[in-house]
Amino acid sequence: MDGAGRLARSLRSLGPQADLKAAAVGAVVLLRERLGLDRPRARPSPDRGPAPRFVLLLERHLPRRAGVAASALILLGSVGFGVVKGGHVDELFAALSDTRNALANSAGFRITTVAINGRRQLSQDEVLAIGGVNGRSSLLFLDAAVVRDRLKANPWISDATILKLYPGQLKIDIVERSAFALWQQDGRLSVISDDGAVLEPYVSRRFAALPLVVGKGADVRARDFLALLDRYPQVRAVTRAAILVGERRWNLRLRDGLDIRLPENDVGNALAALSKLDREDKLFSRDIVAVDMRLPDRLTVQLSEDAARAREELFRDKKTRKKAGDA
Structure with missing residues (x-):
């Protein structure tokens, strides 16, 4: 048992x-x-009949x-049913591909020289790994279209050209995107290009000097707004972040915490007025927390708590002295 x-x-x-x-x-x-293949063919017996x-x-x-x-x-x-049932189809095709490449390499089609042009952020090993080219690849069976599609699927690469030069030279030309700004959305910080493509999460300090844009839609609208902001270097120099509100208009957060609420239209005129106010009246150096420029015919300034308290005390003293003079 x-x-x-x-x-x-x-x-x-x-x-x-x-x-x-x-x-x-x-x-x-x-x-x-x-x-009846396992038994020898017996002659018909006369007793058993034909x-x-x-x-x-x-x-x-x-x-x-x-x-x-x-x-x-x-x-x-x-065997085929077992391979499919066990989920080993990819492994089988990989083994067949390696065998095919090994035969081509032994016939003289091994990739011996690789030239990669246009890379700045990515290393040569990273480009080859992204394209799926390794030491077992042969030039004969390398699919240039597949390598190009794999490269273009990487956010850092906007375009790629693959050229096979027999018997063993591979040339890769890539066009890389450039890190343009940092984009904050839902608490996540990402490095983006000027066309809004997310290149990678922000983890490297080498991107710390990039301008910061915040909010939904700010990734695709950052290029035009930051180009406009560059026309007013006095404002751009003190800006810490540009915040897109409701996908309609921008706010500026200055380095000292001052909020500038820009209008939805005529942003250029508002930035010009803001630059003039700081140049003539030292607006950015005053004890204020916000400047509201959303209304076209007026500018509203919000004082800090200390400045507001000091202002109230000043008015109270003036009112007290006036009453004493009237008495």
Whole structure:
């Protein structure tokens, strides 16, 4: 009992592959028995009478190696079913590809020289890894269109050209995107290009000097707004972040915490007025927390708490002195 139990458990532990193998072997044995290929052909006995007609037809028209061919087909089918069922299709194709490349490399089509032009942010090893080119690749079976598509799928690469020079030279020309700004959205900080493509999450301090834009839609509208802001260097120099509000208008957050609420239209005129106010009245140096420029005919300034308290005390003193003078 215990031995049978252990045997049953061991058979169950083999899993679907053992079942497939057992089924294949059983099918082969059954087919060979049905075709009578495992037994030597016996001469008909006078006592048993002549063989049935369908048996004679099978023996006459069935090739001698039909059983072997049928066995091979069943085994191949079982192996194919096992590969698909077990999820090993990619591994099988990778092995076939490696074998094909190895034959091509031995025939003289090994990639011996690689020239990569246009890279600045990416290293040569990174470009090759992105394109799927490795030490086992052969120039003969390298699909230039596939390599190009893989490269263009990387956010740092906007375009790529692949040239195969037989027997063993590979030339890759890429056009890289440039890091343009930092974009903050939903608490995530990313490095973006000037066309709004997200290049990578912000983790490297080498991008710390990039301008910061915040809000939904700010990634694709940053280029035009920052180009406009560059026309007013006095404002740009003290700006820490540009915040897109409601995907309609921009606010500026200055380095000292001052908020500038820009209008939705005529932003250039508002920036020009802001630059003039700072140049003539030292607006950015005053004790204020916000400047509201959303209304075209007026500018509203919000004082800090200390400045507001000091202003109230000043008015209170003036009012007290006035009452004393009237008395």
